[in-house]
């Protein structure tokens with residue numbers, strides 16, 4: 001019997017995390033698994049409001065420190081209001097992005113320092129890290145092309161950053177992979193959505209189904 005797990009989906013913009021999570025939710029329901037699916041930044045009222053501020057393309061003047069602190073504030077409220085109670089009630093929690101996004105985007109790509117951003121996040125949520133992280137591995141230019149190809153997708157302030165920025169984000173994730181190899185599994189996100197979902201499902205079946 002496995003205990004319930006805190007699982008996060010991570011990767012560059014446009015890698016297919018949200019699409020795959022939607023399909024995984026259906027499979028978990030079909031298997032009567034008790035779970036909660038949520039996302040960052042957001043997931044609850046206060047954090048969704050902070051999301052609107054952080055991702056608003058009009059706020060070009062936002063300082064990197066402000067950005068990092070807003071993500072951490074949204075995470076703190078989301079964690080204590082929604083994630084912790086769900087874990088305590090025995091549910092698996094699947095979260096679309098979590099702390100690794102802050103380490104890669106703010107710590108590495110914005111050059112605030114991975115350790116510094118880790119430290120403000122430890123203030124926000126303590127030392128609790130995910131039990132399992134699925135990294136959607138995709139070259140940033142492919143992810144950005146996917147987002148551009150589908151104009152109905154929200155193009156937010158971070159999506160609209162340069163390719164150079166998104167290449168730094170990818171390098172940031174490589175650093176995260178080096179730091180936490182024991183909890184991170186990698187899927188090849190350049191495959192079709194069906195194949196990616198199948199690969200994610202295989203990993204989940206090993207631990208929760």
Ligand SMILES: Nc1ncnc2c1ncn2[C@@H]1O[C@H](COP(=O)(O)OP(=O)(O)OP(=O)(O)O)[C@@H](O)[C@H]1O
Nearest residue numbers: 012013014015016017018019146147150191192193
């Ligand atoms: N495996 C895939 N192959 C081709 N296109 C895909 C694939 N997965 C998702 N897409 C498409 O790429 C776009 C981005 O997908 P999605 O929103 O799921 O990515 P994401 O990783 O959640 O991105 P973000 O972090 O920027 O929100 C969508 O238009 C989606 O339909």
Ligand SMILES: Cc1cn([C@H]2C[C@H](O)[C@@H](COP(=O)(O)O)O2)c(=O)[nH]c1=O
Nearest residue numbers: 013040041071097098101102105158159
């Ligand atoms: C949690 C988190 C997210 N980001 C970035 C990553 C994306 O560009 C956006 C979120 O948009 P999505 O469509 O929901 O993926 O925010 C970040 O920079 N730092 C973080 O901690």
